[in-house]
Structures are given as C-alpha cells and as structure tokens.
Amino acid sequence: MQIFIEPSDVLLFRDGRPFSAGEGHRARSIFPPTPNTIQGVIRSKVLAERCGRYQEYRDGCLHCPENNNCTIPEEIGTPAHNHYGNLQIKGTLLAKHEKSDLTAYFPVPTDIVQVKKKNAPAPESQLRYLSPLREKIPGINDLAYSLHSLWTTESTPIEAVQGFLNQQNLVNYLLGENPGNVVSFDKLYERESRFGIEVDNNIQAVKEGKLYQTEFIRCKENIGLYIEFEGIKNLSANPDSDIGLIGIGGENRVASYTNTIGIDWRDFKDKLMTQLKGSDGFKIYLATPTIFDSEHQQGWLPKWINPNTLSGEYEGIKLKLVSAAISGYQTIGGWDVAHNKPKPTRRAVMAGSVYYFQTEATPEEILKAFHWQNLADEKSEAQIGYGLSLVGSWNYCKFTDDK
Known part of the structure; x- marks a missing residue:
C-alpha cells in the first residue's frame, strides 16, 4: 500500500532533544519525520477508524470484547507486547503529487x-x-x-x-x-517559528520566564509525504475508500491522504546490473536514517561488519567495507503516547549517508539483499522504516595519469 499525505496546515515534528519552557526554550522540527513518528501515525489511524478502544489496546487487547474477531493486534501489534505485528513500513519520503503523477x-x-x-x-x-x-x-x-x-x-x-x-x-x-x-529546501517547504508562554492553569496567568519558541513546517503546494507500507488490511473503516483525513505530528494536525502509485525501480535495476559488472564495487545509499549501535557501540558501523577487518556477511553475501561518507548523526527521540513518557534518546546515521563495499556476489544477489530494503541492527527498527537503502555502483578515483 502506498499513500500520499498532504498537510492542510503547518506541521510539527520535534527533534529528540529535551524541551521545556524556560530551559531548552526552542523546539526544532525534523523533516521529513522519523520512522518512529510515521509508525505512530499509521497505527493511530487504524485504531481510530477501526477500533476506538484505546485503553484495551494499550493493555494488550486481553480484555477487549472483540478480541476473538479482531485482527488489529496481528496487523499493528500492541504496546503491551512491544511489537509492530505484521506492519512493515518501507520508508517516508518527501514527494510532490500533482494529478496522478508522483515525484519523490x-x-x-x-x-x-x-x-x-x-x-x-x-x-x-x-x-x-x-x-x-x-x-x-x-x-x-x-x-x-x-x-x-x-x-x-x-x-x-x-x-x-x-x-x-x-x-x-x-x-x-x-x-x-x-x-x-x-x-533546495525552500522549494519544497519552509520553516516557521512561533512563540508562546507557559500558563499556570490554577491562577490563569502566565509564568515568569517561561517563554518558548516552536518551529513548524509549512509545505509548498502539492508537497507532502510518500509512505509505502504493507501488513495492514486497510487504514479506514471503509475498505473501498482511497482518500481520507489523518492526524499527524505534534498537536495531531489534520492532513489529507490518498492512495497512490508506488515507485517503480525495474528499468533502473536492469541498467544497474549491467553497470555493476564493470565497476569496482557497490555503494549503499540510505534514503532514511538508521541506527547501528547494538553490537560495536560505534553508532555508524553495522553489526554485521567486523570492526577489525572491515569484512562481514549479510543475507549470505560476504563483503568488505572500503569507505563511508557520513555527515554526522541525527538525534532520535519522541513521546511514548501509550505509556505517557519520553522515549529514549538515540543517535542515528543521517539519511543521505553512503557506504562503499566490495564483494564477489552477483549483481542479482546484491540487489535482492540491499536495494529498496531496510537496514538496521534491530529488526523492529528496520520494520518501521529505518535504513531504507538503495544500491549504486562506484569506481576508484582516477587521476589524469592513471591508466
């Protein structure tokens, strides 16, 4: 299933840094939003349209009267069991949707x-x-x-x-x-800052020194988010509906969504397989951020790469890491709505990062394992859209006197 979400107003997607009025007084927005945010958007939409029993869902649906006839826990998992069910999100990309044409x-x-x-x-x-x-x-x-x-x-x-x-x-x-x-960024969206001040509800007066600033995102016309996912029967209560409204981001801002066509990589993959046969190696480009920190505690190195030899194996493919282009890290955090507490703050490899590999595997094997797949150390994080990867070819840098 593929949907395009077009906001009706400004959006707020706070970064993972702590924020409170009077202390860290500025809340910055991440855009596009993180996979954590998008999985929450999709699961909340399914619950609102097809269930509505939030308390029972938070507790694992064990005492829900519809437990025997409901497939929602299988489709999107439950907070009590800390899993996402059958939900599989490829990733979230900025996109332009005009008439029937989609440009990611x-x-x-x-x-x-x-x-x-x-x-x-x-x-x-x-x-x-x-x-x-x-x-x-x-x-x-x-x-x-x-x-x-x-x-x-x-x-x-x-x-x-x-x-x-x-x-x-x-x-x-x-x-x-x-x-x-x-x-450039400003061709797709703009950042708007708004100021506020904390109010003491007991006396209905503002609190001294509690000024804060919040950064919102305003998308240009026809610009929104493309999301590709599977494992859910339908988003709304009406399975025949191709359009609808959806809450997204901080303050649960309203946006519209419509079913759309997916991204077709077939022609590209045919050309790339030919290209890879004459190249020095293949590169992995990350279209969404990912988290590599469960094994080596380095934050950027996948657990399937040995830090001493830079060699490793993934999905049966033996490979060697030659180089990497990483601009820094992105702070990932958020709010756990089900348990009403902040999520742990973590550092992720930023979208746009590139890893260079060499392998004896065939181009077909490389594409099957890595192209339009999700790479993260934890399976649950890959499941919700972290580390959406695309494959390219690369050659060693050649100087004019190289033969």
Whole structure:
C-alpha cells in the first residue's frame, strides 16, 4: 500500500532533544519525520477508524470484547507486547503529487560535493563526486578503522551540498552519471517559528520566564509525504475508500491522504546490473536514517561488519567495507503516547549517508539483499522504516595519469 499525505496546515515534528519552557526554550522540527513518528501515525489511524478502544489496546487487547474477531493486534501489534505485528513500513519520503503523477525527493547523497562559490547556488556543472582512493594515504589520520579516503580530482576548493534530488536525478547518481540539479529546501517547504508562554492553569496567568519558541513546517503546494507500507488490511473503516483525513505530528494536525502509485525501480535495476559488472564495487545509499549501535557501540558501523577487518556477511553475501561518507548523526527521540513518557534518546546515521563495499556476489544477489530494503541492527527498527537503502555502483578515483 502506498499513500500520499498532504498537510492542510503547518506541521510539527520535534527533534529528540529535551524541551521545556524556560530551559531548552526552542523546539526544532525534523523533516521529513522519523520512522518512529510515521509508525505512530499509521497505527493511530487504524485504531481510530477501526477500533476506538484505546485503553484495551494499550493493555494488550486481553480484555477487549472483540478480541476473538479482531485482527488489529496481528496487523499493528500492541504496546503491551512491544511489537509492530505484521506492519512493515518501507520508508517516508518527501514527494510532490500533482494529478496522478508522483515525484519523490531524496536527501542529497553525502558523497556529492560542489565547487565553492560564494553566494551562488550550485548548477549541475559545479557538482562533483567523491570516490575512494585505490591506495590508503600513508601516515596517521583520523579515519576510523583505516578506511580508504574519499577524494576528487577537482583542484579548486569544494564544500558539502544540502537539499534533495528527485527520483530521476537519484537514479543518475546511482548509475554514476551526472545527477542534475539539486532541489533546495525552500522549494519544497519552509520553516516557521512561533512563540508562546507557559500558563499556570490554577491562577490563569502566565509564568515568569517561561517563554518558548516552536518551529513548524509549512509545505509548498502539492508537497507532502510518500509512505509505502504493507501488513495492514486497510487504514479506514471503509475498505473501498482511497482518500481520507489523518492526524499527524505534534498537536495531531489534520492532513489529507490518498492512495497512490508506488515507485517503480525495474528499468533502473536492469541498467544497474549491467553497470555493476564493470565497476569496482557497490555503494549503499540510505534514503532514511538508521541506527547501528547494538553490537560495536560505534553508532555508524553495522553489526554485521567486523570492526577489525572491515569484512562481514549479510543475507549470505560476504563483503568488505572500503569507505563511508557520513555527515554526522541525527538525534532520535519522541513521546511514548501509550505509556505517557519520553522515549529514549538515540543517535542515528543521517539519511543521505553512503557506504562503499566490495564483494564477489552477483549483481542479482546484491540487489535482492540491499536495494529498496531496510537496514538496521534491530529488526523492529528496520520494520518501521529505518535504513531504507538503495544500491549504486562506484569506481576508484582516477587521476589524469592513471591508466
């Protein structure tokens, strides 16, 4: 099932940092929202439309009069048993839905840079790729586990690029071609700050020093969220309905949703399989953030990679990590509605990060294991949309005198 959510008003998706009036006085928004937020949106919609017994659901549905005839616990799980049932969310992407056409937008890969130019946007001719060096740089450096350095043959200064690539430009990037133009944030949405002050309800007066600022997201026309998921019979009480309303984000803001077409990767996969046969390796691009911290406590290294050898095995595929392009971490937190308490704050690898691998596996095996799949150390986190990965090809950085 694929839906497009279009907001009717501003949206609020707080980041994972603690926030209270008078202390951490500014609440920033994460956009697109985290997988934790989206799973809550979908499960809440199912409960509101098809159940309504929130107390019984929170307690595991054991004493619900409809327990024997209800499939909701199987579909979306229960808080009491700390699982998501059959729900499987691929991920959440920014998208533009106009008439029947859907255009998805992906965070710019971290290994794309631009030639430094003051006060000017980056035209496509100014974009450059970073690629691993074939030989490691001698001497002491701060690269973790002796990874190969990422390099470019550009002689002028370069800098990071921020924004989004549409689906076609991302395909070009994954095939090693010119990615085209980068879409800036302000073409898709704007950030709006609003101020408030805490009120003492007992005396109906404001509290001194309790001023706070909240950051909202206002999407441009026809811009919203594309969500792909399965495991649920239907979102609404009417199984034949293709449209409806849905609450989303902080303050449960109202948005509309409509069923839509999915993203088709078939032509791209055919081209990529040919490309991979002549490349030095394959790369994994993360379209959504993910959490790698259950094994090595490094925060960025998957548990199936040995930190000493950089070798590992995933889904029967033996591979070696050559390099990685990671811009930093994203703070993931939130509020546990069922238990009325904050969720633990964790650090996630940011969307747009890229991992470079080498393997003896066939292109078909690589695509089956990694393309449009969810990668996270914990199965439950992959289940709700963390680590949506796409596969591309890469070659070592070549200089003009290389043969």
